[in-house]
Amino acid sequence: MRVLETCVYARDIGAARDFYVEVMGLKCFVFKPPRQAFFDAGDGVFLVFNPDETRGDEKLPPHGADGSGHVCFRIGADEIDDWRTTFEEAGLEVHEATWPKGESLYVYDPAGNLVEVAPATIWGK
Amino acid sequence: MRVLETCVYARDIGAARDFYVEVMGLKCFVFKPPRQAFFDAGDGVFLVFNPDETRGDEKLPPHGADGSGHVCFRIGADEIDDWRTTFEEAGLEVHEATWPKGESLYVYDPAGNLVEVAPATIWGK
Numbered sequence: 001m002r003v004l005e006t007c008v009y010a011r012d013i014g015a016a017r018d019f020y021v022e023v024m025g026l027k028c029f030v031f032k033p034p035r036q037a038f039f040d041a042g043d044g045v046f047l048v049f050n051p052d053e054t055r056g057d058e059k060l061p062p063h064g065a066d067g068s069g070h071v072c073f074r075i076g077a078d079e080i081d082d083w084r085t086t087f088e089e090a091g092l093e094v095h096e097a098t099w100p101k102g103e104s105l106y107v108y109d110p111a112g113n114l115v116e117v118a119p120a121t122i123w124g125k
Numbered sequence: 126m127r128v129l130e131t132c133v134y135a136r137d138i139g140a141a142r143d144f145y146v147e148v149m150g151l152k153c154f155v156f157k158p159p160r161q162a163f164f165d166a167g168d169g170v171f172l173v174f175n176p177d178e179t180r181g182d183e184k185l186p187p188h189g190a191d192g193s194g195h196v197c198f199r200i201g202a203d204e205i206d207d208w209r210t211t212f213e214e215a216g217l218e219v220h221e222a223t224w225p226k227g228e229s230l231y232v233y234d235p236a237g238n239l240v241e242v243a244p245a246t247i248w249g250k
Contacts, residue, residue, distance in 0.1 A: 001151055002167030004245055005197030006131040009190070026126055042127030044199070045248050051192065061220045061231045063239035065134070067176065067190035072130035074169070095186045106186045114188035118129055123170050125129075 007047040008069040009054075010111035013037050016048040019109050023090045024073065046071070048111075068108070072116035077102055083117050132172040133194040134179075135236030138162050141173040144234050148215045149198065171196070173236075193233070197241035202227055208242050 010016040013033040020026045020039050026046060030038035035053040039046040051064025075083060080103055087094045087107050095106040104118035135141040138158040145151045145164050151171060155163035160178040164171040176189025200208060205228055212219045212232050220231040229243035 001149065002199045003128065003131045003169055003171060003196060004199035004243060004248070004250075005195070005241065006128045007195040024126065043245070043250060044128055045250075046128060047195070049195070054195075055193075060222060061233070061239050063193040063195045065190040065192035065194045067192075068180075068188040069190045069194065070130070070132040070172070070174070070179075070188045071128060074127045074129035097185060108186070114186050116130065120129060120168070123129070125168060125170075 002044070004044050005047055006041065006044065006071055007049060007063075008071055008109070008111070008113040009051045009065050010048050010109070010113070011050050011052060012110060013048065013050055015110040020046070020048070023086065023092070023107075024115070041073075067112070069113040070116070071113065072104070072118050074120050075117045077119035077121055079117075080105065080119075127169070129169050130172055131166065131169065131196055132174060132188075133196055133234070133236070133238040134176045134190050135173050135234070135238070136175050136177060137235060138173065138175055140235040145171070145173070148211065148217070148232075149240070166198075192237070194238040195241070196238065197229070197243050199245050200242045202244035202246055204242075205230060205244075 017037045026039040037048045055062045055064035092107040097104050099122045102119045102122040104116050106116045142162045151164040162173045180187045180189040217232040222229050224247045227244045227247040231241045
């Protein structure tokens, strides 16, 4: 079983698109504010929903969360320094963590979700 | 860019483990209540955190959300009927959606997160 859709929530869908495209480098293939922005993520998709919209769905089962969600994107182990530079140049505060099998970086997206980049080695993958 | 970690939140980590192992068929490789349960998910991992614990982290950047998160797991297009049976036998209410390129099923996990199973064809993958 693999994950096909990973989701975080944001009320400002435009700010979410700007962050995930311009900073994270994802391709946005659906942009329908105020409800959603969808991004290509390899063999899956990364979805940002406005919880005020998805909680009120009538055709689909309602969902939506408040607070700080979390997602981690896979990078190469040799890309950590480049990502630190990318985040710093975007004016983001960068948090670092050292694991037994690698290193990861964290920033917060405009909605306050905790976004991590890490090599798959931290999970032995 | 691919997703490495997908996360939802639950306060009852034991109930989350039971659901994701027994109903969803994932392998739980870290079980540390009341904080977290981690599950293998192919080339990535699926994480369930107790937001009351992760919001208070001192070493790692805090995160944690309340409400109904969302995740979708990838299944084969020919597995929909088997999954409907699995969910019904688990006593879960099953919601169905038909998309231009496939069908998906939804249930809620014990914490109220919306869990979907769908073939990758619904995203053209």
